[in-house]
Amino acid sequence: MTDPVRTKRKAVPSPTGLEADPPRHDRDQADRTSNADANANDDAGADADATADVYAKKVEDADVDWNDVIDTHCHITDTLDPSEFETMAEHLRTRQLWMMASHAGDWDALTRAAQHAPAKCIPFYGIHPWHLPALQDPAAPAAGAVSEAVWCDLEDRVRRYAAAGIGEIGVDFKATDPATGALRDRGMQEAVWARQLRLAVRLGRPVSMHCVAASGVLVDVLTALDAEAGPPLPSRRQRRRQQQQQRGPVPGPPIILHSFGGSPETLKRILQLDHVGPRVYVGFSQAINGARTPAATLRQRIAAVPDDRLLLESDVPQWHAVDAAMLAIGRCVAAHRGWDLASCFRICAQNARRVLAS
Numbered sequence: 267m268t269d270p271v272r273t274k275r276k277a278v279p280s281p282t283g284l285e286a287d288p289p290r291h292d293r294d295q296a297d298r299t300s301n302a303d304a305n306a307n308d309d310a311g312a313d314a315d316a317t318a319d320v321y322a323k324k325v326e327d328a329d330v331d332w333n334d335v336i337d338t339h340c341h342i343t344d345t346l347d348p349s350e351f352e353t354m355a356e357h358l359r360t361r362q363l364w365m366m367a368s369h370a371g372d373w374d375a376l377t378r379a380a381q382h383a384p385a386k387c388i389p390f391y392g393i394h395p396w397h398l399p400a401l402q403d404p405a406a407p408a409a410g411a412v413s414e415a416v417w418c419d420l421e422d423r424v425r426r427y428a429a430a431g432i433g434e435i436g437v438d439f440k441a442t443d444p445a446t447g448a449l450r451d452r453g454m455q456e457a458v459w460a461r462q463l464r465l466a467v468r469l470g471r472p473v474s475m476h477c478v479a480a481s482g483v484l485v486d487v488l489t490a491l492d493a494e495a496g497p498p499l500p501s502r503r504q505r506r507r508q509q510q511q512q513r514g515p516v517p518g519p520p521i522i523l524h525s526f527g528g529s530p531e532t533l534k535r536i537l538q539l540d541h542v543g544p545r546v547y548v549g550f551s552q553a554i555n556g557a558r559t560p561a562a563t564l565r566q567r568i569a570a571v572p573d574d575r576l577l578l579e580s581d582v583p584q585w586h587a588v589d590a591a592m593l594a595i596g597r598c599v600a601a602h603r604g605w606d607l608a609s610c611f612r613i614c615a616q617n618a619r620r621v622l623a624s
């Protein structure tokens with residue numbers, strides 16, 4: 267089976283020299299750290315090597331309004347060359363791409379794409395837990411493993427671009443250092459994640475979050491954030507009233523649990539948080555969820571997400587794979603929810619627009 271998202275990647279030098287690891291978003295790592303569920307319906311595998319023409323043929327018969335197809339998590343700057351901007355604009359049908367950074371070496375490419383097509387390319391700047399630098403000084407505070415110059419650069423870029431979010435950030439307790447094979451330092455991951463989360467709160471920007479084998483920490487961190495956001499709501503009636511008031515944009519940054527692989531119980535605990543819960547969204551991708559999770563498990567996972575919190579994502583690193591990946595996860599979620607494909611994309615697009623409007 268071809269890995270759905272493994273591609274030839276060009277090396278991109280890091281202007282900040284941040285990453286000590288191989289610079290690309292390491293999908294081999296994903297093989298090791300994903301849920302490793304049985305592959306139930308991997309139809310994205312052959313897609314990885316296809317050309318734009320092949321993709322165009324594959325998607326041309328789809329009965330969807332492409333204006334409603336919003337990819338809320340992709341890594342196309344892994345492979346996108348500025349010389350391809352025009353080709354992408356001509357061939358790509360997906361309405362909007364939320365482009366994730368993996369590390370500081372991606373940030374210039376995100377900015378270039380966003381400047382070229384501001385309505386289509388939404389940049390998310392951040393540092394992924396797989397791409398933290400090695401902690402040189404064990405006595406130093408873990409968040410200090412990222413230099414202050416990098417932190418300043420991150421904040422500056424997010425401030426400069428009004429539509430920008432923060433991502434991909436998070437924790438991955440199965441991630442290993444490719445050089446040594448050792449598990450990555452948990453304390454450092456949590457510290458760098460927390461500082462990025464704080465930045466998102468301070469600037470009110472959406473966050474795209476990666477979480478593997480760390481559900482307990484995720485719940486703890488979001489519970490702490492909830493406590494800071496305001497006093498608990500004592501009654502169900504107040505909760506209901508708050509939810510009714512929050513049909514529109516909710517104060518505070520939306521938090522997207524990307525390619526969600528946690529349990530329905532974990533999600534329930536998060537969604538019940540008084541202040542943070544109403545702004546939590548859940549993304550599903552074919553690459554991780556559709557292709558790697560047994561159907562029954564995936565059905566339960568998707569069923570645990572309220573209609574108004576569902577998002578769709580490709581999580582692929584090539585622009586020409588996006589349309590097919592979006593159709594695949596759209597069909598998957600539609601089937602599990604009992605929706606037609608057009609309704610599925612429409613509902614998820616409404617949710618995505620709400621995230622960006624928050």
Ligand SMILES: [Zn+2]
Nearest residue numbers: 339366434581
């Ligand atoms: Zn990602």
